[in-house]
Each structure stands twice: as structure tokens, then as C-alpha cells.
Amino acid sequence: MKISQFTKVFSFILSFLLPIISWQTSADQTKNKLPEMGTIATHTLSIELEKTLGDVMRRQLRAQAPIVYDPLVNEYLNDLGNRLVSKASDVKYPFYFYALEQNSINAFATFGGTIVVHTQTLVESQSESEFASVVAHEIAHVTQRHIARKGEMQQRNSAANIAALLGSVLVTMINPNVGMAALMTTQGAQQQMVLNYTRHHEKEADRIGLQTLVASGFDPRGAESFFGRMAEQQRYSTKLPPMLYSHPLPENRMADIKSRVDGMPIGIYSQNIEYNFVRTRVIARHTLSPDYHEKSFRHDVMKLQGVDKVVAQYGLAIALVDQKKYQESKQILTSLLKLDPSNLHFVDAMTDTLIGLKEFESAYEMLEKYRAQRPTNQVVVLNYANALNYGKRYKEAIELLKDYLLLNPEQHLAWQLITESYKGAEMSSQYHQAKAEVLAQKLGYQQAIDELHTAHNHTPKDNTADRKRISARIKQLREEITKLEKL
Numbered sequence: 001m002k003i004s005q006f007t008k009v010f011s012f013i014l015s016f017l018l019p020i021i022s023w024q025t026s027a028d029q030t031k032n033k034l035p036e037m038g039t040i041a042t043h044t045l046s047i048e049l050e051k052t053l054g055d056v057m058r059r060q061l062r063a064q065a066p067i068v069y070d071p072l073v074n075e076y077l078n079d080l081g082n083r084l085v086s087k088a089s090d091v092k093y094p095f096y097f098y099a100l101e102q103n104s105i106n107a108f109a110t111f112g113g114t115i116v117v118h119t120q121t122l123v124e125s126q127s128e129s130e131f132a133s134v135v136a137h138e139i140a141h142v143t144q145r146h147i148a149r150k151g152e153m154q155q156r157n158s159a160a161n162i163a164a165l166l167g168s169v170l171v172t173m174i175n176p177n178v179g180m181a182a183l184m185t186t187q188g189a190q191q192q193m194v195l196n197y198t199r200h201h202e203k204e205a206d207r208i209g210l211q212t213l214v215a216s217g218f219d220p221r222g223a224e225s226f227f228g229r230m231a232e233q234q235r236y237s238t239k240l241p242p243m244l245y246s247h248p249l250p251e252n253r254m255a256d257i258k259s260r261v262d263g264m265p266i267g268i269y270s271q272n273i274e275y276n277f278v279r280t281r282v283i284a285r286h287t288l289s290p291d292y293h294e295k296s297f298r299h300d301v302m303k304l305q306g307v308d309k310v311v312a313q314y315g316l317a318i319a320l321v322d323q324k325k326y327q328e329s330k331q332i333l334t335s336l337l338k339l340d341p342s343n344l345h346f347v348d349a350m351t352d353t354l355i356g357l358k359e360f361e362s363a364y365e366m367l368e369k370y371r372a373q374r375p376t377n378q379v380v381v382l383n384y385a386n387a388l389n390y391g392k393r394y395k396e397a398i399e400l401l402k403d404y405l406l407l408n409p410e411q412h413l414a415w416q417l418i419t420e421s422y423k424g425a426e427m428s429s430q431y432h433q434a435k436a437e438v439l440a441q442k443l444g445y446q447q448a449i450d451e452l453h454t455a456h457n458h459t460p461k462d463n464t465a466d467r468k469r470i471s472a473r474i475k476q477l478r479e480e481i482t483k484l485e486k487l
Helices: 003-020 038-043 047-064 071-085 119-124 128-143 146-154 159-174 176-184 191-215 221-236 242-246 251-262 273-286 290-303 306-322 326-339 344-356 360-373 378-390 394-407 412-424 428-440 445-457 464-485
Strands: 096-100 107-110 114-118
Touching: 047 096, 047 114, 071 096, 071 128, 071 273, 071 344, 071 378, 096 119, 107 128, 107 146, 114 119, 114 128, 119 128, 119 273, 128 146, 128 191, 128 221, 128 273, 146 191, 191 221, 191 251, 221 242, 221 251, 273 290, 273 306, 290 306, 306 326, 306 344, 326 344, 344 360, 344 378, 360 378, 378 394, 378 412, 394 412, 412 428, 428 445, 428 464, 445 464
Parallel strands: 096 114
Antiparallel strands: 107 114
């Protein structure tokens, strides 16, 4: 894409990111006269254009960000996010939730209902309500159209300033500490104006996010405790969590959160056990080392009782799988599956274990049983396809994934798996077509077109249906490029 295209696509994003530069400015300068209603931005950025920009951002994230392509993590995060969205106001389009593998506490919202959370944010949380409070806060940024509203200010920036900032935009979203230096070299005069706007938005997101949190059945004290711990880090540490650069927490904002929580009815809240399993999975897979976790979880298994012990056994099994200690992990997981046969965390870990032991038939038998019960579940289908690929039963994997992709065309991991399947089956034309879709999902439209031309060349001339379909897809991608050029 040309730089002029990126200038137009990302111009609104820049002002959303700039507050990380100088958030420490005194609170007595934070007043503004901006409207409260999120819909005020419709004359700046239409809903349809925002959805288009959201699609671009999701593709750009796939291309450059360390997205966690883990069906269990993805399923939990989207279930939690959509539970919150169902109770939010002013929802204008579907939401998409992603986890990034990052050892920093951070989360951000961008166009078209795209919410991104760093894995360390889940690790840092001490209850599901705490984690949900972060997600609810980001949802509020989207529903109130804070990014679009900031676009009104961004229009004052020159094209030269925008072009200079493009190289640091995405890295700043992923890791504010890294991106801050680049941003500081290109911005100065408008920092205070942007900072004030952000503080106003943070308070608005706090208020609306808390309402959504309570309406969804979560404990509002989760917001107070999570943000309270970050405020303590702000007070006593010289190295702040990255989230505090883009989500400043001056004392008056923290006091406002506490005041709102104190005024809310407090009930008895049960914690979803799925949260414990996903958090344990993220800890085992995305922090420190497997041998460290093996020792840690062994200690927990000896010390804990009940559900906590089961979760620790699961963590131990993952640590063993990641060290290829398959016999012991199989023993643990066999016991866990007897205890809870419907738990897909255990099924997933057992699949990895059986693949590691090359016991493919046992894996197929197990997964076929679960597929009969949950034929479209992403954990079951993607594990099954992965096992079939390892067992070199590529054509069966292809049929399984083709059916799944008809219902879930945006499932990036499924496209990656079917690309491997076509390659293993030596189906050249189909392989290049699938590879084109993987590239297109990463905004690599021109590379995707090149792959489709290769696919066309590998398609027999008498197969007119496939050749027409490939040509039609090339035309679609060219239209996508033209649409972006006209933004």
C-alpha cells in the first residue's frame, strides 16, 4: 500500500495513541468542552467507514502483532467479551477480541469493535471480575466512539506529521514503552490538548464500563482492586505498567472509581472456573519456562485441594507436554478426563500428548467422539485437523476444515491448518489459493493476488469452474485495494 493510503487509514489512530507521551501533566489542566455523547463523531467518521478501518486494523494486527492463536484462549476471551457487549449500550457493530503474547499489563481498543488484551493482563488479574473490568473499560471506549471523536482533532495534523508517525503507530499499540520514543521525536505542540482529551475519555470509559460490568453479573469491586493495584505501582515504581502510559490514573480518577463502586449494590459473585483454567494455561504457556512451571505446579498439586488442585494438575500437564514428557502428562490427563470428560482443556492437552506419543488413532477416536457432540466447536475441530495433519491424513483434514471455514471464514488458524493440509496432500492449486487467503487476512493483498495467479497456472485448463473462481477472487482483492485507496 502507498504511504498516502496509510495516511488516510491511520490518521484517526494517531491521536488515540499520543497520550502516552506526557500523561504526567497536572490535573488542573484537564478540563475540556467536548460533547459527552459518543454518537457525536458520526460526521467525522461514519459507522461504515469505522467498520472498514476496523477490518484493516485486524489484518494489520495479524501481520505484525504477536497474536495468540490458541482456540481455548480465543474462545474464552470472545465469550467473556460478548457477554459484556450484550449488556453494553450504543453497540453499533460486532466486536472482536484478541490476546497478544506480551509480558506487560496493557489493553487497547481500536476501530470497528476491535479489543486487544495483553496476556500479562490476564496473569496479573486475581479474579474474573478484575479481568472483566479491563475488557468492559475498553468496550466503553468503542461504544462511546472515543477514537472517532478524537479524529476531529487529528484533522488539524499535517500530512507530514502523520506520515512521520506511521512507523511507530502499531509498535506503540503493542508496547507503549517501545513506541513512546519514536512518538516523542515527532510530536510536541499538541501533546497537552491530546492528553486532556484522553483523561476525559478515561473517566467516561470508567463510568460506562462499570455499568456494563455490573449489568453483566460481575463484581464492581474488581475494577477498584485491579486499577487500584496499578495506581499503587504508579505511586511507588519508576517503571510503570505500559497500560498507565495510555490509560493515565491520576488520583482524582482513582477516587472517582472508588466513589462509584461504593455507591453500587454489592452481592455474592461466583467465579467462572473457565477463567481459572485459561489463566493457568496462559501462565504455563506464555510466562517463564516449562521447567519452572513444572516445579511450581508440582508444589501446588501437593498443597492444594478440590478445584484448585485440579487446575494445578492441568497446569502441570501443560508444563510436561511442553517438555515432551508425554507419558506423565498422559497419566495426569487420563485421570482429569475421568473426573470431567466434558472439559475441553483436558481434551486439548491430551491431543497434544497423543500426537507427541504418535498415538494418532487414539487421538482420532477421542476427537471423533467430541466432534459428534460439538461439530462446530473450534477447540474440537482445530485439534482434530491438527492431529490429522500430523498423522498425514491430509484429505480428511481438508474436508473437516472446509466445512468449518464455510461457517468461520475469518478463522486465521483454520486457514493456516488447511494450507498445511493442501501442501501435504500435494494439491498445488488449492495450496496457493489457501495461502492467498492467509496473506489477505494479513493485509497482503498484492502477495495474495500473486499466489492466486500461481494457483491459476496450476489449475488444469479444462477445470473452468476453478479457474473462474480464482479469477473472481483476484478481482475481489483488486477491488479491496481500490477501496482502501479511496478512503
